[in-house]
Amino acid sequence: MTAIADHHVSHDFDDAPTSHPRLLAWVREVAELTQPDRIHWCDGSDAEWNTLTIELVEAGTLVPLDPAKKPNSFWARTDPTDVARVEERTFICSVDEADAGPTNNWRDPAEMKAEMSELYRGSMRGRTMYVVPFCMGPVDAPNPMFGVEITDSAYVVVSMRIMARMGAHVLAAMGTTADFVPCLHSVGAPLEPGQDDVPWPCNQTKYITHFPEERMIWSYGSGYGGNSLLGKKCYSLRIASAIARDEGWLAEHMLILKLTSPQGAVHYVAAAFPSACGKTNLAMLEPTIPGWKVETLGDDIAWMHFGDDGRLYALNPEYGLFGVAPGTGWDTNPNAMRTIERGHSVFTNVALTDDGDIWWEGMTDQPPAHLTDWKGRDWTPDSDEPSAHPNSRFCTPITQCPILAPEYENPRGVPISAILFGGRRATTIPLVTEARDWTHGVFMGATLSSETTAAAAGKVGVVRRDPMAMLPFMGYHGGDYLGHWISVGKDADAAKLPKFFYVNWFRRDDDGRILWPGFGENGRVLKWIVERLEGTAEATDTPIGRVPTPESVDISGLDLNREELEACLRVDPEEWRAEVPGITEWFEKFGDKLPTSLWTELDGLKARLGMK
Ligand code: GTP
Numbered sequence: 001m002t003a004i005a006d007h008h009v010s011h012d013f014d015d016a017p018t019s020h021p022r023l024l025a026w027v028r029e030v031a032e033l034t035q036p037d038r039i040h041w042c043d044g045s046d047a048e049w050n051t052l053t054i055e056l057v058e059a060g061t062l063v064p065l066d067p068a069k070k071p072n073s074f075w076a077r078t079d080p081t082d083v084a085r086v087e088e089r090t091f092i093c094s095v096d097e098a099d100a101g102p103t104n105n106w107r108d109p110a111e112m113k114a115e116m117s118e119l120y121r122g123s124m125r126g127r128t129m130y131v132v133p134f135c136m137g138p139v140d141a142p143n144p145m146f147g148v149e150i151t152d153s154a155y156v157v158v159s160m161r162i163m164a165r166m167g168a169h170v171l172a173a174m175g176t177t178a179d180f181v182p183c184l185h186s187v188g189a190p191l192e193p194g195q196d197d198v199p200w201p202c203n204q205t206k207y208i209t210h211f212p213e214e215r216m217i218w219s220y221g222s223g224y225g226g227n228s229l230l231g232k233k234c235y236s237l238r239i240a241s242a243i244a245r246d247e248g249w250l251a252e253h254m255l256i257l258k259l260t261s262p263q264g265a266v267h268y269v270a271a272a273f274p275s276a277c278g279k280t281n282l283a284m285l286e287p288t289i290p291g292w293k294v295e296t297l298g299d300d301i302a303w304m305h306f307g308d309d310g311r312l313y314a315l316n317p318e319y320g321l322f323g324v325a326p327g328t329g330w331d332t333n334p335n336a337m338r339t340i341e342r343g344h345s346v347f348t349n350v351a352l353t354d355d356g357d358i359w360w361e362g363m364t365d366q367p368p369a370h371l372t373d374w375k376g377r378d379w380t381p382d383s384d385e386p387s388a389h390p391n392s393r394f395c396t397p398i399t400q401c402p403i404l405a406p407e408y409e410n411p412r413g414v415p416i417s418a419i420l421f422g423g424r425r426a427t428t429i430p431l432v433t434e435a436r437d438w439t440h441g442v443f444m445g446a447t448l449s450s451e452t453t454a455a456a457a458g459k460v461g462v463v464r465r466d467p468m469a470m471l472p473f474m475g476y477h478g479g480d481y482l483g484h485w486i487s488v489g490k491d492a493d494a495a496k497l498p499k500f501f502y503v504n505w506f507r508r509d510d511d512g513r514i515l516w517p518g519f520g521e522n523g524r525v526l527k528w529i530v531e532r533l534e535g536t537a538e539a540t541d542t543p544i545g546r547v548p549t550p551e552s553v554d555i556s557g558l559d560l561n562r563e564e565l566e567a568c569l570r571v572d573p574e575e576w577r578a579e580v581p582g583i584t585e586w587f588e589k590f591g592d593k594l595p596t597s598l599w600t601e602l603d604g605l606k607a608r609l610g611m612k
């Protein structure tokens with residue numbers, strides 16, 4: 001370390017706004033390793049936001065939008081190689097390799113630390129090291145879930161301020177003894193003296209690494225989304241799922257919504273769909289059927305604990321929405337549009353309009369005549385490529401959502417009546433299927449399958465198994481994870497447990513057209529689900545579970561004929577028999593760790609399909 005840097009570092013420590021010994025020791029250790037020019041302890045204030053966004057504009061990372069259109073909002077473009085989560089570079093470094101299981105990448109924790117320490121050595125030279133205290137879930141929770149992210153990216157700081165409760169009030173609540181998850185992030189792009197910065201610094205070498213026993217996260221090389229906003233997938237799913245296993249609760253990739261019927265009955269629903277498969281849209285649904293109301297509680301992550309009354313309560317630990325931009329419009333998700341209109345948002349890899357606003361495919365029917373695309377090039381409707389990257393995102397405060405449920409800030413969460421699983425499947429999976437019981441519901445979740453999307457780097461449109469939509473987010477062995485789900489249900493009072501449903505908004509006809517209109521019309525499926533909970537809607541028993549009779553789905557006023565509805569609901573035994581070998585192969589991956597009750601479920605399915 002140079003003498004000047006040394007001086008700065010020690011000076012900054014005298015000014016540290018905490019005397020938490022473990023936190024101070026860790027920050028000092030990271031500063032010595034990464035050698036930043038400056039250390040900044042983030043307070044989460046408006047003044048800090050203003051300073052950082054001005055600096056990011058000067059650096060070319062952000063472009064301010066017209067305040068008359070999107071107040072206090074910014075357009076960001078990433079390096080074109082840094083646009084999504086990188087699953088091949090994501091590691092669960094459990095002490096024992098067997099604990100990472102067959103679905104995660106694993107490296108020995110000591111080896112990984114040694115390798116990454118060399119990457120981190122001097123990686124913040126020429127940059128500011130930001131210390132970001134945050135809390136997942138309310139700060140006044142009985143057991144607040146603190147984290148501290150150290151990052152050399154101001155883009156990460158402003159995004160974390162939107163996505164998590166963050167700043168001086170969190171640091172104060174941590175006192176001198178609170179436990180916290182250390183989250184270390186560097187974009188891996190040190191600046192030599194006199195070297196010009198680039199608008200989106202990152203490194204071709206990327207690591208997204210988790211140490212589940214130590215409850216610690218190290219991320220290197222990427223500035224984007226789930227790779228760098230470490231409170232989100234890394235903490236609230238991968239690390240939290242390992243904590244939840246140990247403590248008897250669930251950390252899941254689920255939206256949470258509040259549904260009120262015309263009669264005023266309230267049900268809370270959680271739903272797990274893989275990335276870019278409709279969670280944000282369902283969470284903010286505007287039902288087309290009269291009298292039904294949806295209010296939002298969360299769009300991506302649910303932490304679920306049993307209450308003293310034996311019911312399962314869900315809490316959204318996040319503070320913002322990091323939503324898929326393309327496909328979001330006034331027709332499909334008006335509440336998301338209203339949320340971003342209020343400003344205070346960062347839009348990444350969308351297109352910029354000539355009058356200082358943002359645009360993406362699906363926002364309006366007619367594209368603007370001219371745009372600047374996500375790569376900074378001129379774009380017209382004749383261009384060959386979409387103007388926005390398919391995984392472009394809006395990052396916006398959830399408190400701006402006009403239909404945010406008042407229960408949002410309650411640290412107890414809300415009691416869940418129904419859990420939905422779903423994915424993107426062009427064939428086979430009906431619009432909605434009800435599970436017979438908890439074990440059957442876990443079987444549905446365990447066999448969830450979906451076509452891959454642009455939310456992760458790699459090929460798009462390939463069907464893969466994605467248990468509970470957690471394939472990229474399980475912090476431990478997938479067989480143990482499914483066993484945990486089974487045991488959570490076994491230990492509970494069955495009458496108080498949520499009921500399970502499997503949905504598919506994405507089934508297609510022979511011409512490749514999506515059969516179900518989706519979006520606001522999904523309220524019709526929620527209505528059927530509530531009527532099943534209340535024992536009033538009819539269902540047909542099929543080999544895969546209970547599927548609505550066509551009469552029991554309210555399609556009044558919908559441009560969908562009986563034949564089309566039947567196509568949405570069809571259970572084709574031939575298609576399902578073809579599904580079984582894939583499920584068998586999937587289950588075999590987990591070896592002895594797969595709960596035997598799931599094999600029993602599969603045997604039952606095969607028998608009902610006339611197989612054996
Ligand atoms: P992550 O944030 O990646 O976890 O995604 P998500 O599950 O929240 O998905 P989101 O709601 O952002 O939807 C992803 C894409 O699916 C968007 O382009 C939506 O327009 C589209 N989509 C969402 N719901 C529906 C639906 O009911 N029908 C159809 N056809 N498309 C939908």
Ligand code: SPV
Pocket residue numbers: 084085224225226227232233274275276300322455456
């Ligand atoms: C997802 O991929 O499921 C997301 C976006 O919600 S990211 O924050 O990048 O994980």
Ligand code: MN
Pocket residue numbers: 253274275276300
């Ligand atoms: Mn997600």
